[in-house]
Amino acid sequence: MTMRQLLLARANDDSPALYFEDQTWTWREVFQACCDRADAFLAWRRPGPFHVGVLLENVPEYLFLSGAAALSGATLVGINPTRRGAGLERDVRHTDCQILVTEDRHASLLEGLDLGIPDDRRFDIASPEWAEALAGHRGADTPEIEEDPNATYMLIFTSGTTGEPKAAICSSARVAFGGRMLAQMRGLRSDDVGYLVMPLFHSNAHIAGIAPILSVGGSWAMRRRFSASGFLPDVRRYGVTYFNYVGKPLTYILATPAADDDAENPLRIAFGNEAAEQDIARFAERFGCDVIDAYGSTEGGISITRTPDTPSGALGVAPPGTLILDPETGVECPRAEFDEHGRILNADEAIGEIANRESAPQFEGYWRNDEANVERTRDGIYWSGDLGYRDADGFFYFAGRNMDWLRVDGENIAAGPIERILSRHPAVALAAVYAVPNSDVGDDCMASLILRPGEEFDPTDFATFLSKQADLGTKMMPRYIRVATELPSTETNKILKRVLREERWECEDPVWIRDGDGYRPLGSEDRGAIRSEFQSRGRLAEIER
Known part of the structure; x- marks a missing residue:
């Protein structure tokens, strides 16, 4: 199963697919928009990596471009708008983007940068030139391509020990599989509405947001940027039932004034990672939904899931092969011991790197970064780069990042x-x-x-x-x-x-x-x-x- 196949399944579906501000698109309309842009990509393609850089906020065009990449065999490169100057220039050039799609509000970020992309391959979606560029491709048929499920569908930037972001490779098959599995595990249905507010240059938005809803034929409600005060009004306005997050959104939402009727909303599930532990229960109680917080990585090598019996402060349990290893020797660290207050007593020997001895073959790599690829899977082990420890019952705890x-x-x-x-x-x-x-x-x-x-x-x-x-x-x-x-x-x-x-x-x-x-x-x-x-x-x- 691939993202292209998931999208093809929605080609003739006239049910709602996307809500954005006051606009609504059906699945048929979304599919056609993706076909139009896929046809344009193929016409604009030049020799070399078929990479399309996208520097946009969460707008419908981002979804259309993602679908176009899936249909045309292009690779979507999510450009992080928080990068600046030489760093931003390096990201675009490093990933060999031959097309760049952005918008007027990001124009100042690109001023004076040498991106290596001709002017006729740089597009501003707010300009008349964008509409003109697409005009000859309106109503295009589905592109006929020889699909490779393992081909690079997306490049998602992450950070590493070298100090510069690494572009993690995400295949179409991995994103589609992750979305389908998540939809099945969380019981998502065609009447579910997902809330797309996490940045679309982040893997969480695609694997935990876009792909699950696409796989069941539900609907997306999209907002340009996350807003804590706008969260509940959006949930009620669009009938949001599923919300994916990463980082601090739960904390920010809980900081808004509470009301007696906060739980009167359609939200069923909030799923994500890195929520503050005390916020999980508070959010669930205040908004009357289930909150499932997990641990994972953009590269896909580690997955830790919280269970009902997970102790306070722990991440949860992990599949076989996941261990805490000494990064110098590769030997498993001793289990953590605690005092009566829950403080770890043997931190020096118990804390090591969260790793997996079985998942290295599934690691898809970083674009043009052989050194980082070797380091990530040295000795046939997948190394997360995150520090952790494990208790006597097998529960994993997060101990921080590498010091750099x-x-x-x-x-x-x-x-x-x-x-x-x-x-x-x-x-x-x-x-x-x-x-x-x-x-x-x-x-x-x-x-x-x-x-x-x-x-x-x-x-x-x-x-x-x-x-x-x-x-x-x-x-x-x-x-x-x-x-x-x-x-x-x-x-x-x-x-x-x-x-x-x-x-x-x-x-x-x-x-x-x-x-x-x-x-x-x-x-x-x-x-x-x-x-x-x-x-x-x-x-x-x-x-x-």
């Missing part, structure tokens, strides 16, 4: 590019960037700086400097800045980020915290308030390990 990775609001972000940006400041001699826990879920970005001799840290000047860095993405901005005269390091002068992460903002050096567009000193009252936030959310153990 951050997980900010559902996105993997590499520390290296941020360090290079901070080091541009004339007063900065050395910058170390690392993850510290966020009180809700995931990480916050913290930077430790050593200044050049004779320099003093000027928070106003530094904030102004950061605002002018075109390649500093919105999620890359440090929340905390520590200024030190020296940092813990090895004998070979490598910074010990593990120690920095353990010390966090509770260190002897002065720390500044981001406040609006600037920074102010972090005082003892601030530290107390942060601790209280962690305690109120049941995550105090995150800063006591």
Whole structure:
């Protein structure tokens, strides 16, 4: 089964397929829109990888282009709009995009960039030229192609130890299989309405959002960008029954004012990953739905599922072959031991990398990155890059990212590019960037700086400097800045980020915290308030390990 086959099954279906603002499309209309664009792709195709870059918000055109890729055999490249400058240019060029489709609101991001794409292969969907480019392809028949289920359907950017995003390969068969399995497991039906609000450049939106609804012939309700205040009105307006998420959406929605009738809505299921544990039960109770939170990766090598008997703080259980391994030796780590308060007693020996000894053959790889492919599956094992531990009953726990990775609001972000940006400041001699826990879920970005001799840290000047860095993405901005005269390091002068992460903002050096567009000193009252936030959310153990 492939995405093309799932789409072909809807070709003559006149039931509603898509709701967006005040517009509605039937499946027949969606299918024809996909055919039109598939015909255009094939006409515009040039020698080389048949890759189509898409830099859009969640708009119907994104769905039509995704379907066009499935029908034409093209590869859809999801371009992340939070990338900036040279990083954004590198993403487009690295993935060999020969066509780029974007919109006017992203025009400023592309100004001055050398993307290697001719002007006649760059399209703005808000312009008359886009309609003119498609005019000759309206009403096109379904393209006749020789389909390869294992061909690359999408390239989804993720982050890795090299510091630059990696383009994970997703085959049509994998996306379709994942969608069908999820639909079966969650009992989705043709009368279900899915809520497409997670960014469509993220794998969660396709495997957990688009594919399940497509497989059962349900409907999608789409919104340009996630809005916590708009969530419940949308659910009621469009009759949403299924909501996929990644990261903090549950936290943001729960932060909106509660009403006595919040549970009076059609939502049945919220499915996703990385929700704050305390928010899962609160969301289910407030909105009268089931919340299923799981652990997985864009690359598809690891899957951990929460069960009814999953202990507090645990991710859940995993299929055979999933283990906690010492990344240096490949030997399984001892099971974790806990004290009466639930604190892990043998962290040094129990924490290792979440890995799977059986799933490496299913890893589809990264585009043009042999080194990363080898590293991900070294010794025939799939290595997730995430740290974890396992209790005596076999439940897995998440222990954080590799010290050079951050997980900010559902996105993997590499520390290296941020360090290079901070080091541009004339007063900065050395910058170390690392993850510290966020009180809700995931990480916050913290930077430790050593200044050049004779320099003093000027928070106003530094904030102004950061605002002018075109390649500093919105999620890359440090929340905390520590200024030190020296940092813990090895004998070979490598910074010990593990120690920095353990010390966090509770260190002897002065720390500044981001406040609006600037920074102010972090005082003892601030530290107390942060601790209280962690305690109120049941995550105090995150800063006591």
